[in-house]
Amino acid sequence: DVWWGLCEPSAGEYHWEGYLELARVLKELGLKMQAVMSFHQCGGNVGDAVAIPLPSWVVDAARAQGLLYQDFAGKVSLDCLSLSADRQAVFPGKGGEGKRDALTMYGDCMSAFAGAFAGYLGSTIVEIQVGMGPCGELRYPSYMMSQGWKYPGVGLIMAHDAGMRRMLKEAADAAGQPTFGRVPDSEPKDTNGGPEACALFATAGGERHWRCAHGSFFLEWYHKALIAHGEAVLRTACAAFPKADGLAYSVKVSGIHWHAMHPSRAAEACAGYVPSAETGAGAYSSIARMLARVSREAGAEVFFNFTCLEMSNASQGRGMPLADSSPEDLIAEVRRACIHEGVPLCGENALQFGLPESLDALRQIATQTRSWAAGRDRMHAVTLLRLDEGFARASSLEALKKWIASL
Secondary structure, X not given: OEEHHHHOOEOOEOOOHHHHHHHHHHHHHOOOEEEEEEOXXXXXXXXXXXXXXXXXXXXXXXHHHOOEEEOOOOOEEEEEEOHHHOOOOOEEOHHHOOEEOHHHHXXXXXXHHHHHOOOOEOOOEEEEEEOOOHHHEOOXXXXXXXXXXXXXXXXXXXXXXXXXXXXXHHHHHHOOOHHHOOOOOOOOOOOOOOHHHOOOOOXXXXXXXXXXXXXXHHHHHHHHHHHXXXXXXXXXXXXXXOOOOOXXXXXXXXXXXXXXXXXXXXHHHHXXXXXXXXXXXXXXXXXXXXXXXXXXXXXXOEEEEEOOXXXXXXXXXXXXXXXXXXXXXXXXXXXXXXXXXXXXXXXXXXXXXXXXXXXXXXXXXXXXXXXXXXXXOOOOEEEOOOOOHHHHOHHHHHHHHXXXXXX
C-alpha cells in the first residue's frame, strides 16, 4: 500500500524513501510489486492493525466544504474523500499555490510516484492498483466497523454530504423530477438491520420500493455516480503513468456476499453495486464494461480484482447469521461479467487466515482460480491478503509452497 497519508504530508511534498528501498530489495530478489495507490485511510476496517489517516490538509479542506461521505444522521466517514470532491477545486495546490480538485491531487501523486520509480515500472512494479474508495475499493463506505457496523448488516446509504446532495439535486432537475432530488426517506436507518427492516428494500407488502419511482431513480443515480467516479480516477491513473510493457492496472471491487440472495440485494446496493431494477442482475457487468472501455481507449491492460475468494456457500451455513449469503454464486456472476466484457479477473481473500491451520481457505481459492471452460474463465492472478508473522514459520511456508505448485 502506497499510503497517501504517509507520502504527501503537505501539498505537493512527496516522500518515497521506504518504498524505493522496498523496490530495490524486490529487484535484487527477482520479485514483483503490486503497488496500491491508497487514497484512503488505514484504520477502523477489517484487518487494519495500524492507523494511517488521510493527509490532514486534505481532510481539513474536505470537511469545510462538505466533501466527506456522510450518512442520514450526519456521521462522517474519514475513510476517503467523497466522489463529489472529484471536480471541486477547493484543496491546496502544490506548494500552497492555487487550488486543486481531488482528481488533480490523485493524478499529481501518481505522476510523482511514476517519476520516482521510473526505473522499476514494467519490470519490478508490474501492477498499479488504483484506489477509488474505502479500503481502496470502488464503493461507498456503507458498512463501517468504526461506526458500529457488524456482519451481516446491510449498512447505510452514504449520499448525505453537501457535495452528493448537490449532485443528486442537479440530476433530478435535469431529469424533470425535482421531487426526487433527495435521498428517499425509506432508506435504512440501522446499519445492522436486514433488508426487511427498511421500506426501501423490504419485500413485505409487495411494493418493492427499490424498483419503482423515487427509490429506483435514486439507486440508479447512486450507482452511475460511482461508475463515473471509478472511470475518472482510472483514466487519471492511466494518464499519470507512462506506457510501459509489463505494466497493468487493476480496480478492486468488494465481495459483498451477504444478502446477495435477497431480491433487493440491499447490502450491495448501499455500497453502490445496485442491481438492475428490471432483471435483478448484479452491477458487475457495468463495472466490467467500464474497465474494458478505459482499457481499450487508454491502450492499457486493466484487471477486475474481486474479494471473498476463500469463501464457500457451505461456510455461510449453520452457525452463521441468517444473511442470504452466497459467495460462490457471487464470484460466478462476476466471472461471467468479466468473460462477457473481455476483462481479466483477479481475486483475493477477504478475511485473515493462518497456515497450515486453514488449508480449506487455500483449497477454495485454488478451486476458484481454475478454468472450467476453454480458458476464458481462468483467473489472471491471486493475491493473498492479511499475512502475519505466522506465515514465516517453516510449516506455513511449506504449506504455501505446496499450494503454489498445485495451481
